[in-house]
Amino acid sequence: MMIKDAEVDLLLTDLMDLYGYDFTDYSKASLKRRINRLLLLDKFPSFAELRFRVKTDEDYLKRFVEEITVNVTEMFRDPSFYRYVREKVLKVLATYPLIRIWHAGCSTGEEVYSMAILLQEANLLHKSLLYATDLNPDVLEKARKGIFPLVNMKQYSENYILSGGTHEFSDYYTAKYDHAIFNKELSGKMIFATHNLVSDRSFNEFQLILCRNVLIYFDKDLQDRVLTLFDQSLDALGFLALGSKETLRFSTISNHYIQQDKEKIWRKKSS
Amino acid sequence: MEKEIFMNKYELLIIGGSAGGLEVLLEVLPQLRTDLDYAVVLVMHRRGGDSLLTGLLSDKTKLAVKEAEEKEAIRPGVIYIAPADYHLLIENDKTFSLDYSEKIHYSRPAIDASFETAAEAYGPLLAGVLLSGANADGAEGLLQIKQAGGLTIVQDPDEASVSYMPQQAIEKNAADKILTTRQIIGLLNELNHSIKPGNR
Ligand SMILES: C[S@@+](CC[C@H](N)C(=O)[O-])C[C@H]1O[C@@H](n2cnc3c(N)ncnc32)[C@H](O)[C@@H]1O
Numbered sequence: 449m450m451i452k453d454a455e456v457d458l459l460l461t462d463l464m465d466l467y468g469y470d471f472t473d474y475s476k477a478s479l480k481r482r483i484n485r486l487l488l489l490d491k492f493p494s495f496a497e498l499r500f501r502v503k504t505d506e507d508y509l510k511r512f513v514e515e516i517t518v519n520v521t522e523m524f525r526d527p528s529f530y531r532y533v534r535e536k537v538l539k540v541l542a543t544y545p546l547i548r549i550w551h552a553g554c555s556t557g558e559e560v561y562s563m564a565i566l567l568q569e570a571n572l573l574h575k576s577l578l579y580a581t582d583l584n585p586d587v588l589e590k591a592r593k594g595i596f597p598l599v600n601m602k603q604y605s606e607n608y609i610l611s612g613g614t615h616e617f618s619d620y621y622t623a624k625y626d627h628a629i630f631n632k633e634l635s636g637k638m639i640f641a642t643h644n645l646v647s648d649r650s651f652n653e654f655q656l657i658l659c660r661n662v663l664i665y666f667d668k669d670l671q672d673r674v675l676t677l678f679d680q681s682l683d684a685l686g687f688l689a690l691g692s693k694e695t696l697r698f699s700t701i702s703n704h705y706i707q708q709d710k711e712k713i714w715r716k717k718s719s
Numbered sequence: 720m721e722k723e724i725f726m727n728k729y730e731l732l733i734i735g736g737s738a739g740g741l742e743v744l745l746e747v748l749p750q751l752r753t754d755l756d757y758a759v760v761l762v763m764h765r766r767g768g769d770s771l772l773t774g775l776l777s778d779k780t781k782l783a784v785k786e787a788e789e790k791e792a793i794r795p796g797v798i799y800i801a802p803a804d805y806h807l808l809i810e811n812d813k814t815f816s817l818d819y820s821e822k823i824h825y826s827r828p829a830i831d832a833s834f835e836t837a838a839e840a841y842g843p844l845l846a847g848v849l850l851s852g853a854n855a856d857g858a859e860g861l862l863q864i865k866q867a868g869g870l871t872i873v874q875d876p877d878e879a880s881v882s883y884m885p886q887q888a889i890e891k892n893a894a895d896k897i898l899t900t901r902q903i904i905g906l907l908n909e910l911n912h913s914i915k916p917g918n919r
Contacts, residue, residue: 453811475816477808477836482820518820664789664805664817671790693789693805693817 451483455495459483462503469513469583470646473670482516489515514586518665521555522603523562523596525660526692527610530562532711534612537687538570541655547576548654550681552645553662554580557591557638558604562611563658564634565620569613573637579652581643588640594630596621601628645674650681657682660712661691668698675699682716689713727912729757729870730844731793731809733837735830735860737764737852739880741772743900744850748779748798750904755782756912759798762807762833764826764854773800787815801828809837824856834860843868846910848903849893850874852884862893871895872903 456479463469471479483498492498501508524530541547547567551560560580567573582588605617621628643651645662657678663671678688679701688696688705690712696702705714736743740763759782765772777784780798787799793813801807806818806828823829830849834857837845847864849857851874865871873894876882888894898906908914 475808475810477810477816477839478818478820480839481808481818481832481836518818520819520821661819664819668790691819693802695789 451480451487451495453480455499456480456483459499459502462499463509463513466503467509468647469644471516473646473667474665475667478518478665479516482518486512486515510586514584517584519555519584519587521558521661522600522607523558524604524607524611524613525559527607527612529689529692529711529713530566530607530611532709532713533563533689534566534570536708537656537713538566538572540685540687541576542570542572544655545575547572547656548652549576549578549656550652550654550658551578551580552643552657552659552678554582554588554591555584556587556596557594557640558596559658559660560591560638561594561596561620561630561634562608564637565608565613566611567637568634569615573633576637578638579654580638580640583642583644583646585642588642592635592638592640594632594635595627596630598623598626598628645677646670650677652681653683654681655683655686656689657686658689659691660689660694663690663694672699675701679704679716684716684718686716687713688716726909727914728844729846729910730795731758731760731837731841732846732848732907732910733760733762733834733864734848734850735762735834735852735857736850737826737830737854737856737881737884739851740764740884742851742880743874743903744776745779746900747904747907748776748782750908751780751782752908752911753781754796754911754913756795757910758793758795760787760793760801760807760809760833760837761798762801762828762830764828764830764852764856765803772803776800787817789815789817791815801833803828806832808832809840811840813840824854826854826856830857831860835863838864838867838869841867841869845869846872848872848874848907849885849888851879851881853881854884855887857884858887858891858893861888862891865893865895872906873897874903875899 460471567576608617621630784798786802808816849861861871873885873888876885878899
């Protein structure tokens, strides 16, 4: 069974009307695949039954939202990106008395812990605040705990070394059964909060905003709106970091920004 | 019953391959018409080595070869390559979206993800080719192309250096045609709109 476009639209309208979740400006191909996947996973005999469940069962709604958004993430994904942050961006941030960083769409937090490790190694963590937001409260709960599957540590450790890390990666966590429990001092400066990029506003000013692999799920107009939100939330000379296939080019804010080398990092001009 | 094929209607050709598939492409590309008037999307399994594939393949043809970009509009006569480590999805408005969701059949990009979304977007205007590989990816997607009215071609498992992937598609009954590399080249050139049925 494959869901039809009109059915996707029906569900999106329900989510909007009943719960205020607005997915209408998301890229449709991904949403549709996620909904089909959920129909199979949760063994719904028909679209109508899925729709009924979403409309009547709040607990299921949570699962639905969690599953139709993509939460896949990694520590030190794209090591050259982290290397650039380590070698160039943190040098600039070090000059501020208080460093404010926003991870928008942080998912389960692997990216935030990676950043905390960089900050700690640069001796900046003590004067940093890492705001980590996502629309999905469940992933934030996982991020808050800082417990990640142990099987991934080999890959993360390799990424870490490629990013220029010189410490023993395993010093940052304690292995317990099949989990890696990250040190509490890393999460001490993290602030987790739900924030919906579609409907919520700017809530602070930052020197660095990371929003990686989130915009790919939005259509062009929504991408532009969200980039404007970031522009409003970024200090002059602050940095904006996107995913490896995302770009500021073609957006209305691009004139105020200069791309840094070949990385997906842009610096805001002074005025 | 042999499916009736109206050669000059296809707007998109999508090719998927895994182990042994690249060698086929290296043979096919130089022999494709250079006035190709449909778009081509290549979804190849590979490890890392992001931009290498684009360079390697663009050396083999005068046609424009580029990595598919996020929200880019699909244009005829261009060969697009699915970037490493993302799924490449095709939207109904004939643009690309990238997706960083779970691997499918241990693969990202997954052939199934691109085939399935292309089938939705292009329906009977899509032709799909599945090449050599040691993976079950692509068979389900090819079946969906067929079910949406598109044309499906599978590399002859006898010729493929790894027969598993084509074989999977054949077992699913997803193949309209089972062809050798030579025959695939011939057919792809005939799909060009510039060739009028009478001139064949
Ligand atoms: C693929 S993950 C990216 C994780 C991480 N930034 C990375 O690059 O590895 C995408 C995340 O964006 C979140 N997201 C999707 N729509 C959102 C929205 N409207 N507001 C905030 N977060 C959103 C999802 O919940 C998911 O956790």
